[in-house]
Amino acid sequence: MKLDVNALGTFYRMAREGAGLAAGRLTHMTDVETRAGVTKLNFMRGREIRRDFEDSTSKVGVRVELTGAIEGYSVIVFERENALRIVESLLEESATDSDLSDEAGELDEFNEMTRSAATEVGNIMNNGFIDGWADVLETVIDVSTPEFVEGRSADTFFDEVEKAPAGDDLALLFQSQIETVETQVGFSHYLFPERESMAALLDRLRTSGGIEYDKLDGFDRMAERGAEEVAKTATTLTGIDTSVEIRRLNFVSLETIPEQVPDERLVGVAFEFDGVPSGYLLFLFDEESANEIVDAMVPTGAGDTEETDGFGQMGQSAIQELGNIMASGFLDGWANVLDTTIDHSTPEFIHDIGAAAVDPVVIQLGEDQEFAFVFDTVIVAAGREFDCEVYAIPDESDLERALNDLDVDRIEEEPTTAEFQNVTGTGTDGGAGTGTDTDTDT
Amino acid sequence: MKTYGTEPGAPTSVQVGISELTVSDGDDTLKSYGLGSCVAIALYDPETEIGGLAHTMLPDGDEAENSDRKPGKYADTAIRALLRRMVERGASYTTVEAKLAGGSDMFEFDSFGDGVGKRNIDAAKAELEKLGVPLVASDLGGDRGRTVEFTPETGTLLVKSSDENGDQGVTEL
Missing domain, CATH: 3.40.1550.10 (CheC-like)
Structure with a gap:
């Protein structure tokens, strides 16, 4: 197919x-x-x-x-x-x-x-x-x-x-x-x-040669691991035990993407990435989650004097740092399997209405394409505020090229850095099942 | 899921989504949420109180294949479509005025060149000038998102924006 x-x-x-x-x-x-x-x-x-x-x-x-x-x-x-x-x-x-x-x-x-x-x-x-x-x-x-x-x-x-x-x-x-x-x-x-x-x-x-469904499947499997990796990174950095709640690959018209983002002020980190594929990667948190993250990452006392919901310098750098490491984890996984290099920009911090954070990216891609594949992931924490939406939106022609070059066998061979310690309970509780690293390094 | 204007007693409020355009009259409010680099184009005829709002995302529709299907997506085709629909409804072309908001550039990515917001602003202004529609007010550029509300009856364009500290600012154009 x-x-x-x-x-x-x-x-x-x-x-x-x-x-x-x-x-x-x-x-x-x-x-x-x-x-x-x-x-x-x-x-x-x-x-x-x-x-x-x-x-x-x-x-x-x-x-x-x-x-x-x-x-x-x-x-x-x-x-x-x-x-x-x-x-x-x-x-x-x-x-x-x-x-x-x-x-x-x-x-x-x-x-x-x-x-x-x-x-x-x-x-x-x-x-x-x-x-x-x-x-x-x-x-x-x-x-x-x-x-x-x-x-x-x-x-x-x-x-x-x-x-x-x-x-x-x-x-x-x-x-x-x-x-x-x-x-x-x-x-x-x-x-x-x-x-x-x-x-x-x-x-x-179909009007072109197209992409083998198996390759899309393979790429998606790799993205699945990337998502697990992001959750794991977030857990390590913040000490908040997070897991992947939703993960899917969407095919949507570009203008639908900002409409899916909550109509509220969000805190986020955006990247452009360059390679095959190139594209954009966004991590968006609701304000409460962002506050929670700042509290977890910034030593007590240091960030507190700043205006509490203004995400002062310390807060911004904490969120950017988290975003940066999550982005590397996410994209390294892609690059490994594709046997290529994907570079990403320095993080851009944003604190604004959700749709406004997404539309610049959509506009830029919209110059050449009408639709986009969106790797859409939601990471949450059980019992605590940590809601992170991850959108990876590759340039369509680059993605097609990358997929056509993809050797599906490599996916299984590539080491997965994410560890699955606790997969026995799948299906019994809707969510927080895997990767329960209890960490002490914050 | 989105919610719509359901506050009791509020006048009819129409949401104009990204790439959409709507023409209306009287005290209806036309709203567009969360404009980043998108540009909201509000045209109105003060005499007939007919007006319209477009939530445009790209500068140049004449170059695009699908601008017939989605005129509201592009600054140039949106302005022409708004004008046409307003005139069909009884507005007079010669008295129509324009207000613009949006076109921020919040990211400085290499791939963005001079800025995606700026490209939209330039395109909207150029098309207005070409058609001889005066631009009477605008709130453009910068690096903040905006939400706009337009009332054709008065021609008022409310622009809400928030600064880094979360303080809401409202500008009335």
């Missing part, structure tokens, strides 16, 4: 088109104003999809099987509470007399009627997406009857899905958000295409 930017770009447009149609139909059906939020093509491993999904809220989903131009599964997922709320408002309108909850009793369980209403909502949205894709692909996609799924764990939603990606498989996943404008209810949509059908589509849409 080979892919190229043109084919992925078509997929991306298809997903956006689908999200727009689904949002429109939801509005039509419920009279609630909605809009399509962020759409992403994610390359994620099965276990990461499951980890990402399991945020301990109860969910309901409506799942259909697709055949024809795309084979696979399409699933609309909403938080259970939101689903109930939507269904409630729908049924209130249609219930002419006293069919159901007219005595102000809020629904808290799905009964036969609410269940079928929820299924209907989900199905209409699924069909919106699918019609959008069929339009872009100018083809026919057949849809099975919808299936209602309710539960908390990812297993309920994905395990019955035939050919759902296994733990280590890198799957291409389409994710879109639909948001209601007034009530802030979000829906997620997942499409799990089957590999063979995806390969056939990619072949049809």
Whole structure:
């Protein structure tokens, strides 16, 4: 299976088109104003999809099987509470007399009627997406009857899905958000295409030689190690026990990237890197986490006299130093496997609204490309404030070149500097599982 | 996930995302969050109270293939698209005025050359001049991010920015 930017770009447009149609139909059906939020093509491993999904809220989903131009599964997922709320408002309108909850009793369980209403909502949205894709692909996609799924764990939603990606498989996943404008209810949509059908589509849409999927997979495996390495570095430097919470490779249109960053003031360190590939690397912390890091890294007393949230000279250098070492760890891993040198600039400190920190990079890349691969990682600490978002955004043509030169066998041979001490508990708790170095060197 | 203007009693607020443009009138507010090197272009006609806001990201759309599909992405095509849509709505071309905000350069990377923000500012100014639209106010450049709110009725462009200490500053243009 080979892919190229043109084919992925078509997929991306298809997903956006689908999200727009689904949002429109939801509005039509419920009279609630909605809009399509962020759409992403994610390359994620099965276990990461499951980890990402399991945020301990109860969910309901409506799942259909697709055949024809795309084979696979399409699933609309909403938080259970939101689903109930939507269904409630729908049924209130249609219930002419006293069919159901007219005595102000809020629904808290799905009964036969609410269940079928929820299924209907989900199905209409699924069909919106699918019609959008069929339009872009100018083809026919057949849809099975919808299936209602309710539960908390990812297993309920994905395990019955035939050919759902296994733990280590890198799957291409389409994710879109639909948001209601007034009530802030979000829906997620997942499409799990089957590999063979995806390969056939990619072949049809490809306009260049393309990149071997196995190479992308290999590169991503290496990035996975880079992320572990970053978490480990952060733990060593700050004494805060951190781990990788989310990690994925996104393919998005450039302007989506600033939209994903939280709408609040963030503290960050940015780098440009040069080599094959070249690109930009950003580490972004929320203010509380940054404060925590400064407290951990700067000897007590020395930094305290500065304005507490101004990140004075000491604070800035501490964060820059951390960023610098994390950047080296991240990029050295890439360079080793690619058997090349990747240099990075000195760190640039930033303390500003999140999107503003990201848009200069997006603009610079935007001179030559419309889409970007983003290596997106979230590092967290159990029980403490340490939220770090890492964005590595390579220049697209350089990345393609680097991938084509990549010798997949090298990946296994290259020593991984990250140690996995405690991998037995995977899947039992959503997150903080690996690399529990207790350190004393701060 | 983003949240939208839902404060009770607030006038309708439309979010203009990166590469988007919106034309409206009256006391609607058009908002763009977190402009770094992007440039917000606000055009309005004081007589008809019709105005629009674009959140542009790149200077030159005439060179790009997709500027038909995304006119709001580029400073030059965004200005023309805003003008066209405003005139279609009843604005008078000759009385339209412009305000600009954004175009910071927060990073000094080698690859950025003279600065990505500066390129956007230059392009926006050049296009306004070419079309004879007077630039009546601006808050441009520097190294801080900005959030802008534009009200077509009054032509007011509020620019919020924060300094290194986190103190919010609001400039009214």
